[in-house]
Amino acid sequence: MDKIKVLEKYLPGGAAPLVGRWIDYFKCEFKISRSRNSKFGDYRPPFDGKGHRISVNNNLNPYAFLVTTVHEFAHLHTWNQHKHLIKPHGAEWKSNFKKMMQPFFDQQVFPADVKSAITAYLNNPAASSCSDLNLYRSLRKYDANHATATTVEKLPLKAVFKLKDGRVFRKEEQLRKRFRCIEVSTKRIYLFSPVAEVELVEVA
Known part of the structure; x- marks a missing residue:
């Protein structure tokens, strides 16, 4: 073609x-x-x-x-x-x-x-x-899934979310442009972009 x-x-x-x-x-x-x-x-x-x-x-x-x-x-x-x-x-x-x-x-x-x-x-x-x-x-805004996508900045503080690779994190405070998040299994700290796409985890 x-x-x-x-x-x-x-x-x-x-x-x-x-x-x-x-x-x-x-x-x-x-x-x-x-x-x-x-x-x-x-x-x-x-x-x-x-x-x-x-x-x-x-x-x-x-x-x-x-x-x-x-x-x-x-x-x-x-x-x-x-x-x-x-x-x-x-x-x-x-x-x-x-x-x-x-x-x-x-x-x-x-x-x-x-x-x-x-x-x-x-x-x-x-x-x-x-x-x-x-x-x-x-x-x-021009992505097909824009309206339904969940990003870190949309989540409330202390919300638990996971990535496509299965790792699970808890959202903490914002540090300048990024959010401090704690990986639940290892307690290691990671900085996430506000617009990173994630999946919310419902905690019982």
Whole structure:
């Protein structure tokens, strides 16, 4: 199947042709990956005979998929310019990320709320769109399960919850941006993002 038609299944309307041109121009292997809890996307520079490789999670909504795709292509472009001589998310990457996002602003592919959140994020992009809570929340609103998803910030204090891997935690106080949580079985302390998806455990 033509790559543009495949990309159109994951990207907002009008965005696929430019992403397709990037794939060709940069001679990049672009993979739509299964969901990964630790990251939305990934970039790997040329190594051991392989060229540029980018992967983006297949379960992202179209706007999150596009933001992640631009993020990873900005890494690729920055690597071509500077190799490993700079910080991964330094000024050079930030500049490229802004430039590569602009065509999608020009095409008006984002809803107003997402565009506003991206604009604020672009003033000082972080290492991950997940780490900017305003942008993350704006993107999450377009997830199919947004209304039913349970996040740490929605739970009351002392609530017990579990992760997909079965580990069980108790929610404690908020420390700046994250919540202190105690793993019930080990009593170890972990810091959770407010928007981490969890499952509430009913305690008898």
